[in-house]
Structure formats: C-alpha cells, structure tokens
Amino acid sequence: MDDRHHHEIAKWERRWIAASGLMTLMFVILIAYSLATEGAHIAQLAGRGSPQTLLQQPLFTDPGVRVVGPNQLQVSIVGQAFVWVPETIRVPVGSQVEFYLTARDVIHGWQVENTNLNVEVIPGEVSRLRTTFDRVGRYRVTCNEYCGIGHQNMIGWIEVVPASQWALDTAVGDATVATDAGAAVDGAAVAGARVYASNCAACHGPAGAGIAGAFPPLAGHAAELAALDGGRAYLVDSLLYGLMGQIVVNGVTYNGVMPAWAQLADGDIAAVLDHVVGLGGPAAAPFTAGEVAAERGKGLAPADVLTLRQRVVAP
Numbered sequence: 001m002d003d004r005h006h007h008e009i010a011k012w013e014r015r016w017i018a019a020s021g022l023m024t025l026m027f028v029i030l031i032a033y034s035l036a037t038e039g040a041h042i043a044q045l046a047g048r049g050s051p052q053t054l055l056q057q058p059l060f061t062d063p064g065v066r067v068v069g070p071n072q073l074q075v076s077i078v079g080q081a082f083v084w085v086p087e088t089i090r091v092p093v094g095s096q097v098e099f100y101l102t103a104r105d106v107i108h109g110w111q112v113e114n115t116n117l118n119v120e121v122i123p124g125e126v127s128r129l130r131t132t133f134d135r136v137g138r139y140r141v142t143c144n145e146y147c148g149i150g151h152q153n154m155i156g157w158i159e160v161v162p163a164s165q166w167a168l169d170t171a172v173g174d175a176t177v178a179t180d181a182g183a184a185v186d187g188a189a190v191a192g193a194r195v196y197a198s199n200c201a202a203c204h205g206p207a208g209a210g211i212a213g214a215f216p217p218l219a220g221h222a223a224e225l226a227a228l229d230g231g232r233a234y235l236v237d238s239l240l241y242g243l244m245g246q247i248v249v250n251g252v253t254y255n256g257v258m259p260a261w262a263q264l265a266d267g268d269i270a271a272v273l274d275h276v277v278g279l280g281g282p283a284a285a286p287f288t289a290g291e292v293a294a295e296r297g298k299g300l301a302p303a304d305v306l307t308l309r310q311r312v313v314a315p
Contacts, residue, residue, distance in 0.1 A: 082150035109144035192275030219280035244302035
C-alpha cells in the first residue's frame with residue numbers, strides 16, 4: 001500500500017471517529033437536557049419476599065393514599081390481572097408523593113402517560129419511587145408489560161387537583177351537609193369542615209386521626225378537652241397562639257410545635273373548633289365568635305398555652 005492510499009484511509013478513519021464522538025456528545029447532551037427539564041425518577045428496591053408475605057403488609061392490605069406529613073403523601077399500589085388497585089389515585093398539585101408498587105400475580109409495567117414515570121412491577125418485590133406533580137391534570141396509567149388476554153384493559157388514573165380542592169374533598173366528601181328530607185346546607189358545619197381541610201387536615205388527617213409519632217389525634221380528644229374546666233378557652237388559645245412542647249394524647253407522647261392561626265377570623269376559628277370537637281366526640285355547645293374574641297389580645301406564647309394545657313388536663 002503506497003502512502004497515498006494510507007493517507008486516504010487515515011482521513012476517513014478520523015472522519016468516522018469524529019462522527020462517533022459527535023454522536024456520543026449529542027446523546028450526553030440530550031440525556032442531560034432530559035434530566036434537567038423532566039427530572040430523574042428511578043425506582044428503588046424497597047422490599048423483597050414472597051408475594052403473599054408482601055401483600056399482607058399494612059401498606060398493601062389497604063392500598064391507596066396516606067398523608068405522612070405536611071405536603072407529603074405515601075401511595076401504595078398493587079398490580080394484578082387486569083387492574084391497578086386502587087384504579088384512581090388523587091393527589092394535590094405540588095405535593096411530594098412517594099409511590100410503593102408491587103404485583104400480585106405476574107410482571108406488570110406501571111407507566112404514567114405524559115410523564116417519565118415508568119416502573120416494572122414484579123411479584124415479590126416492592127418498588128419505591130418519589131415524584132412531585134407540578135401541573136393539575138388527569139394522567140392515564142397503562143400497563144406496558146403484556147400480562148394476559150385482558151392486558152389492554154389494565155388502565156388506571158392519577159388525578160392531580162388543586163391542594164385546596166384535594167383537602168376539602170378528603171375531609172368532607174362533596175361538602176354537602178343535608179338531611180334525608182333535603183334540608184338546607186348547614187353553613188357553619190361546611191365552613192368548619194372547609195377551614196379544617198385547608199389548615200389542619202395535612203397534619204392531623206382528614207378524619208382527625210393524626211399521624212403516629214408526629215401529630216396527635218384530634219378525634220375524640222378535642223371533645224374530651226372541651227368538657228374539662230377551662231378546656232374551651234384552652235382550645236381557643238391553642239389556635240390563636242399555637243402550642244409548643246411535650247404533650248400526651250391517648251398514652252402517646254408528642255413533642256412538636258403547632259403554629260398559631262390567629263390570622264383566621266373569629267367565626268372561622270369557632271366553626272373549625274365545632275368541627276374538631278365533633279370528630280368522634282359527643283355533641284357540645286357550639287363555640288361562638290365572641291368566645292374567640294374574648295381570648296384575643298392576651299399576648300400568650302406557645303409555651304404559655306402548654307402551661308394552660310397542663311392545668312386543664314392535670315390529674
């Protein structure tokens with residue numbers, strides 16, 4: 001081979017190497033752009049065992065949405081032929097959502113359309129995935145792993161709604177309060193439920209059950225406090241001035257900070273206290289805006305409210 005042929009071959013080799021390098025660089029840029037604009041949602045292995053054992057865990061015996069903290073949700077989903085359980089998941093926009101997924105029978109593929117959420121759901125394994133939905137909308141969930149003759153019918157939905165709407169729907173359903181005879185809506189009851197859904201449900205739960213180890217339950221306990229000497233004033237003060245320090249509710253110790261809600265109107269505070277006391281408790285005399293107004297202006301600190309509580313619930 002003469003020098004002319006050698007140089008010609010070397011020239012084309014350099015061209016192909018350069019083209020290969022440019023293609024590699026382009027792929028890296030595209031991946032970086034995708035990660036920067038859409039984020040990375042890589043599922044992690046969160047558990048392994050027999051499918052029967054995994055499905056007996058509390059997380060999957062009653063799959064669905066759970067509030068685990070302020071603006072934080074835990075969602076468990078089970079795939080089985082030919083349905084997602086639950087079929088529809090509703091979450092508030094902007095919330096941090098942690099999904100836990102497993103399968104009952106065969107391998108399924110959990111793919112949320114118009115997102116980059118795509119997880120292989122395997123029997124005997126639990127996949128964990130964290131994400132945040134930034135846009136309100138209805139997202140279809142499909143199975144992208146052939147799982148049998150009814151595979152095409154395996155459709156689910158994720159409904160992302162405004163945070164206020166999600167909290168309201170969770171706390172009071174369709175917010176309709178009426179008698180069997182079709183009586184008019186109880187405006188005070190609906191107002192109390194709406195205030196609770198917007199300001200309290202994220203920590204204390206839609207039904208006032210609280211979050212174990214983090215936020216105390218209100219259902220039943222608020223009614224007990226309201227019945228004690230000085231309890232009604234304490235409940236009002238806890239909303240006006242907040243609460244900080246160690247308390248015991250139903251034998252469980254909690255040590256945190258409750259913010260003050262003094263920005264709420266007197267009537268709203270009275271309405272939400274009626275709602276809270278009515279969660280699993282006996283009927284009590286309604287709170288009034290006047291009761292709330294009488295407690296304003298005392299200048300209490302959260303620690304002062306704790307001292308008041310200790311006097312009210314002292315053995």
